[in-house]
Amino acid sequence: MIIVMNFKAPKEQITAVENKLVSMGVETNLSKGVARTIIGAVGDVTKIDTKLIEALPGVEQIIRILKPYKIVARESHEQNTIIDINGVLLGGSTVQVIAGPCSVETQEQMDLSAKAVADAGCRLMRGGAFKPRSSPYSFQGVGTEGLSMFHKAASKYNLPIVTELMDVRMLDTFIENDVDVIQIGTRNMQNFDLLKEVGRIHKPVILKRGMSATISEWLMSAEYIAAGGNHNIIFCERGIRSFETAYRNVLDITAIPVLKKETHLPVIVDPSHAGGKAWMVPALSMAAVAAGADGLLIETHPNPPEAWCDADQALSPGELKDLMVPLRGIANVIGRDL
Amino acid sequence: MIIVMNFKAPKEQITAVENKLVSMGVETNLSKGVARTIIGAVGDVTKIDTKLIEALPGVEQIIRILKPYKIVARESHEQNTIIDINGVLLGGSTVQVIAGPCSVETQEQMDLSAKAVADAGCRLMRGGAFKPRSSPYSFQGVGTEGLSMFHKAASKYNLPIVTELMDVRMLDTFIENDVDVIQIGTRNMQNFDLLKEVGRIHKPVILKRGMSATISEWLMSAEYIAAGGNHNIIFCERGIRSFETAYRNVLDITAIPVLKKETHLPVIVDPSHAGGKAWMVPALSMAAVAAGADGLLIETHPNPPEAWCDADQALSPGELKDLMVPLRGIANVIGRDL
Amino acid sequence: MIIVMNFKAPKEQITAVENKLVSMGVETNLSKGVARTIIGAVGDVTKIDTKLIEALPGVEQIIRILKPYKIVARESHEQNTIIDINGVLLGGSTVQVIAGPCSVETQEQMDLSAKAVADAGCRLMRGGAFKPRSSPYSFQGVGTEGLSMFHKAASKYNLPIVTELMDVRMLDTFIENDVDVIQIGTRNMQNFDLLKEVGRIHKPVILKRGMSATISEWLMSAEYIAAGGNHNIIFCERGIRSFETAYRNVLDITAIPVLKKETHLPVIVDPSHAGGKAWMVPALSMAAVAAGADGLLIETHPNPPEAWCDADQALSPGELKDLMVPLRGIANVIGRDL
């Protein structure tokens, strides 16, 4: 950690900062440049709250050299982590496509969805029983009953299931209903109590990026889960908020290579929520696989125009199946399979 | 609601959209322009999920004419709502300054803080017992015990207390500890289960704007609380995320007049989190009052460099007291008091 | 165009708006909904400045149904436009890689660069003689002399040259030096006088997206060029500005399919400026081709660490050559060559 002092800071202020750092258990070294004095803090600075130093008189700026995340950092764990989801491996050489409807509606719809997902060659299934909706007047999901409909439909095809947890009080219900992968949605990326709870179990967690979360904040949210003991974390890029109004979000493709460099954990992409329109999904999916994503989270529905939720972004079973062909082709080009 | 059809949409697609709308309980009228056919939907369209229509073949775009929020809209309630917080009125002609430390630390610190807040002439006090921190390794707040320390310190000066609720499971504890105003933080603006819970009680709720929430999304989150029966909602602008790196957030001053136009509920501003530095607080506070804010949420600490959290953004007791003078002057210029 | 009146607007205000529209040469039709009166304007509304209507009393909102761009719109020209750059076709089934150094430095450096570009199998070459630098103290390019060095080096390999024009007064010099493609940089996307000038010639123009330009503004800037008579326009996505600080810009991959839908003109991607680091270029390039880009603009240098400008984002000749292999593989997967 580097502390840049104001160019007018008198000697006493510099000494006070040094003393504070020493009291926090780190060593300091002083460097006087032409225009600024700089204090270097050496030792275990990861847990020092920089804002406490910034409050001292004469401090102009604090620069962290070390990253504030540890367990999730590739620096602490060089090899890629491969997560085993009931036998389906995510994060290895195979790119996994997780497909399914936006929301669980009926048993029949889930049965048809599971069939479509399996027919397309996907090995994992998604679907929401509890839906985060910006309006209180929109459909909020079918609830707990949806979990059992989902489980019943998916198990017929041996598809592990992925579904979103919004409320800490529902975690036990998710466990009882044999949810295989818990999804933390974009609006809950910094719901720290929820992160702590899923850190206490050992099920894989898909952590979606907050709408305007930086890569660093996202890694820190994963660190919350990891710090609790659960290292089965999958990052999911789903588009970020920008000034552009022509599409719902901007898929941040650059996040893929950057995360793969910063963390050993798998990274997947949700092209459905990123673009917000079914016709954009193929281009975004192919781009994601080409950029190195370990998986995709794609919305599909047996009959998109009749979907109860996000109808405009769901692929039909045929569209999903067709998309798998070029996705597999691209995966092969970069030495992976799908 | 207006549905713009693609310029190539054949008649059957137009008819299908009309039929769908009619099945949803609204009337339609057709307008054929030079280049596009447009379908108008007339009736109670507020609860129609536009995405279900957008999924129909031939639909190019849907435009909502009516706002999706109702209870919180000024259109439904012309007069300003004045919220009574144990006798302190917020939203009327008096601008209220809510001051206090970032976090509850010790009984002594809270006693000194309460004294400083009362001495400066403020009538409400803030302080956090549970802190949302981006790092799991940062100080997380002193917890439940902090609520009683806070209550004890503030009651000596008859200051109603404002504190943040992060976890639905803690709501009863907040009620038992006589918290006067519940704050929903920026990271929880779309934690819908939390919004639903505070919608069931009748305590005033300060709803902070999400880091990159639009005005419309923010109003919809308030609508979640209001739909549950609790209409005592206070909006708090606290800076939005932008590309700028010279300060933590960009205080969105325009949100004040826009919200005052769109809703009858009070609007306050948090200048401390917006700028992120104590030296910016006076300028931002004065701007907020000048722009029409009904109140301010300001961080102060008996000894800022020793604060356990956000030390660099807290005003000292003397700075707070000094700031009240020009704030009162500006309030008077625009016909209010403070 | 649709004009939404305020719910309190009296009849006279509605009539005044109708009269204004009629005076502007369009027909109107009135639709009274439950809560709002809506006026539809039918006819050639493209050239109506909506802000003139918004200023009228009682108007709440104006909604444009038709896009404000014409010549560049796919609606006016269904087939893809293929641009012939001295025999190299851009916009057809072949994906073109335009490679070369950030800036022209010396004749030797340009000779080595041209050789590397040709060796890698690229058919077009880039290089800057005039450089837009955020600091007045940074290297500003070698100037006019650089154009002739560039031309000399590239012609040996029959590579048409692409270079940036910043100053309207230099256009003649660019023409005299046989520049094949004129690049308009991101900072000049709305330098309307420059757009008008390149609209008067017939050389192909690469129009880079402004740092925070919407798709619609970008199309309108192209319309400026097209309105002058020059329809040889190539869009170049180069990353947009966001809140993220881990990389220079966010490559907006979604812009590719969206532009291909909105316009008949070619779309290329600059992965070098998007990420800002050489190690990110392969992933971003592959993603761009997978998403449907018609070409790439890649920085390469005979010896990156010695480059005079943007040294950290240039590929070495070997890296460029290696990258062409998977790019070609991905192009083939989606039915193109490269």
Place this chain on the structure above:
Amino acid sequence: MIIVMNFKAPKEQITAVENKLVSMGVETNLSKGVARTIIGAVGDVTKIDTKLIEALPGVEQIIRILKPYKIVARESHEQNTIIDINGVLLGGSTVQVIAGPCSVETQEQMDLSAKAVADAGCRLMRGGAFKPRSSPYSFQGVGTEGLSMFHKAASKYNLPIVTELMDVRMLDTFIENDVDVIQIGTRNMQNFDLLKEVGRIHKPVILKRGMSATISEWLMSAEYIAAGGNHNIIFCERGIRSFETAYRNVLDITAIPVLKKETHLPVIVDPSHAGGKAWMVPALSMAAVAAGADGLLIETHPNPPEAWCDADQALSPGELKDLMVPLRGIANVIGRDL
């Protein structure tokens, strides 16, 4: 300048970086922390292009300690610069309101505008003869003739005139027509050739902030002008681009205190373009003065609904006059006049 080496960087890479820095004329010192080696560069590093160092093998990150701007920095010139515009002082204790229409239309409109501006008590006048419009089909300004109409109208009331220069080739015409203050618009903030040209004259220049320019980039654009010899620069905040769609731009009020700290030059605010609606102008203007702005740039028109451009954001003469009262009141509260 601080160079952070990768934790795996071998000794030779560290030495190579040190040698490169020494060859650039600066001294280095090495600091080995627990996890990283850090190289400090001491000396005149302002002109070093950090990207040339970042390209060296083993370099992880470069951190600039010194600001890259010099002449415009308050560090180099502690006192506020007061700019004398034909006897009207900007940047001192008096807040100046620069008012006038968006565009010059007719002599009569300019005569009425000048009268309104003077009647309201403003001492400077604005108006555009050349207009940057996003559509080539929108009104582009009346051109050179407009400059003489403007001059004639304003001189009757001794109002110095402010008008926008878009094209380097028009600078002589602006000088011949006695333009008092040259405005560089938001779309040209990084039109470096234009900045260099206005750097060669001595007329005051209003430099508007680019739509998504950081404070640092904005200061660097001013440095371009200053480096040419013209130090009469006025910063104008006019709203930045964000994700919010409820208003045109977000007025960045925080930029005012931050700029006042970073530079000795005056800072003004354009509330008309920030909000984009006349009804927002009073709140934003009051906030700007309260936050410490040295002036305002306000659009007014003798008859707003008939304005040829930006009709919805112009104040009427009466509204302008009324607004001056609270603005003066707020200026007085903070010890200034207006």
